[in-house]
Amino acid sequence: MPSDHLTRRSLLQGSAAIAAAAPALAPAGAAAARPTAKEGTGMIPVELTVNGREVHLQLDPRTTLLDALREHLHLTGTKKGCDQGQCGACTVIVEGRRINSCLTLAVMHDGDKVTTIEGLGTPDKLHPMQRAFITHDGYQCGYCTPGQICSAVAVLDEIAAGIPSHVTPDLDKVSLSDSELRERMSGNICRCAAYPNIIAAMNDVAGETKA
Amino acid sequence: MKSFTYSRATSVADAAKTAASTQGARFIAGGTNLLDLMKLQIETPTHLIDVNHLGLDRIEPTPEGGLRIGALVRNTDLAADKVVRRDYGVLSRALLAGASGQLRNKATTAGNLLQRARCPYFYDTNMPCNKRKPGSGCGAIGGISRSLAILGVSDACIAQHPSDMAVAMRLLDAQVDTVGADGVARAIPIVDFHMLPGDTPHVETALKSGEIITSVTLPKPIGGTHVYRKVRDRASYAFALVSVAAVFGKDGGSRFALGGIGAKPWRTPAADAAASSGAKAVAEAALNGARTTHHNDFKKTLVERTLASLYRHKEARS
Numbered sequence: 216m217p218s219d220h221l222t223r224r225s226l227l228q229g230s231a232a233i234a235a236a237a238p239a240l241a242p243a244g245a246a247a248a249r250p251t252a253k254e255g256t257g258m259i260p261v262e263l264t265v266n267g268r269e270v271h272l273q274l275d276p277r278t279t280l281l282d283a284l285r286e287h288l289h290l291t292g293t294k295k296g297c298d299q300g301q302c303g304a305c306t307v308i309v310e311g312r313r314i315n316s317c318l319t320l321a322v323m324h325d326g327d328k329v330t331t332i333e334g335l336g337t338p339d340k341l342h343p344m345q346r347a348f349i350t351h352d353g354y355q356c357g358y359c360t361p362g363q364i365c366s367a368v369a370v371l372d373e374i375a376a377g378i379p380s381h382v383t384p385d386l387d388k389v390s391l392s393d394s395e396l397r398e399r400m401s402g403n404i405c406r407c408a409a410y411p412n413i414i415a416a417m418n419d420v421a422g423e424t425k426a
Numbered sequence: 427m428k429s430f431t432y433s434r435a436t437s438v439a440d441a442a443k444t445a446a447s448t449q450g451a452r453f454i455a456g457g458t459n460l461l462d463l464m465k466l467q468i469e470t471p472t473h474l475i476d477v478n479h480l481g482l483d484r485i486e487p488t489p490e491g492g493l494r495i496g497a498l499v500r501n502t503d504l505a506a507d508k509v510v511r512r513d514y515g516v517l518s519r520a521l522l523a524g525a526s527g528q529l530r531n532k533a534t535t536a537g538n539l540l541q542r543a544r545c546p547y548f549y550d551t552n553m554p555c556n557k558r559k560p561g562s563g564c565g566a567i568g569g570i571s572r573s574l575a576i577l578g579v580s581d582a583c584i585a586q587h588p589s590d591m592a593v594a595m596r597l598l599d600a601q602v603d604t605v606g607a608d609g610v611a612r613a614i615p616i617v618d619f620h621m622l623p624g625d626t627p628h629v630e631t632a633l634k635s636g637e638i639i640t641s642v643t644l645p646k647p648i649g650g651t652h653v654y655r656k657v658r659d660r661a662s663y664a665f666a667l668v669s670v671a672a673v674f675g676k677d678g679g680s681r682f683a684l685g686g687i688g689a690k691p692w693r694t695p696a697a698d699a700a701a702s703s704g705a706k707a708v709a710e711a712a713l714n715g716a717r718t719t720h721h722n723d724f725k726k727t728l729v730e731r732t733l734a735s736l737y738r739h740k741e742a743r744s
């Protein structure tokens with residue numbers, strides 16, 4: 216292991232590592248033969264489906280999912296706030312569930328489907344939650360917003376699925392309320408304190424979905 | 427982060443064997459604690475064994491009428507499980523009081539039990555800490571100790587065990603099922619799982635080198651009214667200053683476990699025995715032997731008041 220360690224170190228110091236890690240799009244229709252680890256380089260092949268697009272990366276195992284998205288796939292909508300699981304700016308949806316992309320390694324998600332803010336909607340075709348955040352002014356500086364929106368979309372799904380929260384009075388009767396939304400959104404900090412407007416946006420979308 | 431190699435375990439036996447035979451190897455489950463500590467170089471594994479794909483993510487009834495919870499069951503799924511909600515409500519409540527929705531979607535049963543201290547000096551690598559660097563001293567003793575433990579502490583370490591889930595597991599007399607490097611399975615009662623700091627605060631659990639947790643087993647349900655109350659500096663997404671898990675039995679028999687105040691999840695037979703005498707008596711029994719600092723002496727009062735609020739809650743419900 217020590218020699219391997221050294222090789223990887225020196226490799227990482229060179230720009231070669233960056234070139235090697237550039238995203239490679241799967242050729243259309245090509246059977247996705249899974250590449251194996253390149254001997255001695257310490258780089259690991261990782262295949263992800265990000266916003267519906269299949270991507271193949273060669274990554275240092277230290278690469279977090281957040282850094283893979285931002286630095287390797289250049290999807291910079293997902294933000295890095297604390298890099299410690301304490302702010303929620305990096306929230307993305309993996310296999311249908313919201314997680315902090317800063318506290319997980321990309322290699323652990325080989326084969327997974329990832330949705331980022333760029334995949335929820337586009338400026339021409341906004342996701343209802345994106346539209347509601349605009350309507351209700353659910354942000355000021357906007358730094359926390361991609362994480363807030365990914366979280367908000369997942370929160371409504373969690374309530375619909377009957378997953379209880381800390382403030383659910385009866386664990387078997389999960390329903391929508393402001394206090395439920397606030398509790399469930401507590402993993403997303405907003406330094407600009409746009410909280411009331413975020414709750415308004417979520418209520419708006421929840422009402423729309425119900426109707 | 428220091429560099430490391432990575433592999434996905436193919437079987438429980440393979441994971442345990444690789445862990446024991448590879449120097450510097452660690453398991454990774456949700457990664458929410460380990461990666462945080464690796465970024466700060468408090469943990470510096472040279473090899474990570476990913477245990478996420480071993481099928482250890484099921485919740486099944488046991489022949490004894492209890493419940494076997496796979497080591498990799500996510501905190502969200504455990505809290506939302508129908509049987510857990512119905513028969514072990516205190517466990518659902520404790521889980522839901524911890525961390526955030528995003529973190530609970532990743533955090534696992536085993537990882538939660540094994541999460542490390544939240545002592546500010548443990549996290550600050552410029553400071554002495556016997557847990558992080560054995561023999562270097564303890565920055566918290568004589569330092570800022572408001573959040574730290576008052577029970578089970580030693581002259582070497584006063585860190586509190588930070589888990590909410592573990593408090594409920596202790597209350598319910600869970601057992602931790604493992605497989606060792608030799609492939610042999612064993613069951614560790616939760617009371618023996620976490621170690622008191624003594625002179626060796628870096629030794630935190632009864633696990634041996636390479637030993638992997640496969641599941642956590644609950645005995646058959648005990649009925650009663652289940653409650654978990656957590657007191658913290660903000661209403662959500664913060665660790666406990668004090669937490670109390672309780673089951674109030676119909677026959678008057680009740681049990682209590684405390685979080686945020688002990689070097690490990692705290693439960694004493696004397697406190698359970700004092701149940702019929704009320705909150706003050708339970709608090710006195712539970713806090714027997716407490717060693718406080720100027721900063722965290724308030725936790726004694728807070729334990730008593732939290733217990734009192736649980737008693738009121740129980741009376742309102744019955």
Ligand SMILES: Cc1cc2nc3c(=O)[nH]c(=O)nc-3n(C[C@H](O)[C@H](O)[C@H](O)COP(=O)(O)OP(=O)(O)OC[C@H]3O[C@@H](n4cnc5c(N)ncnc54)[C@H](O)[C@@H]3O)c2cc1C
Pocket residue numbers: 299300301452453454455456457458459460461462477497498523524525526529532533534535536537538539540541588589590591637638639640663664665666
């Ligand atoms: C911002 C923040 C706030 C939090 N707030 C709370 C809170 O309020 N209450 C609370 O209780 N917790 C809280 N947590 C902690 C959280 O609950 C833990 O990080 C989580 O439970 C750890 O689980 P994991 O699966 O991610 O563990 P990992 O990080 O993957 O692993 C933790 C440790 O367990 C070992 N391990 C994992 N699986 C096994 C296995 N099967 N066998 C043997 N060893 C294994 C690993 O080697 C590692 O040493 C918080 C965390 C963060 C980041």
Ligand code: SF4
Pocket residue numbers: 543545546547548554555556557558563564565566567574582583584585627
């Ligand atoms: S209390 Fe324990 S964890 Fe905190 S500095 Fe002292 S030895 Fe380290």
Ligand code: FES
Pocket residue numbers: 294295296297298299300301302303304305306315316317318
């Ligand atoms: S950047 Fe991930 S939680 Fe703050």
Ligand code: FES
Pocket residue numbers: 353354355356357358359360404405406407408409
């Ligand atoms: S809008 Fe500025 S941090 Fe939330």
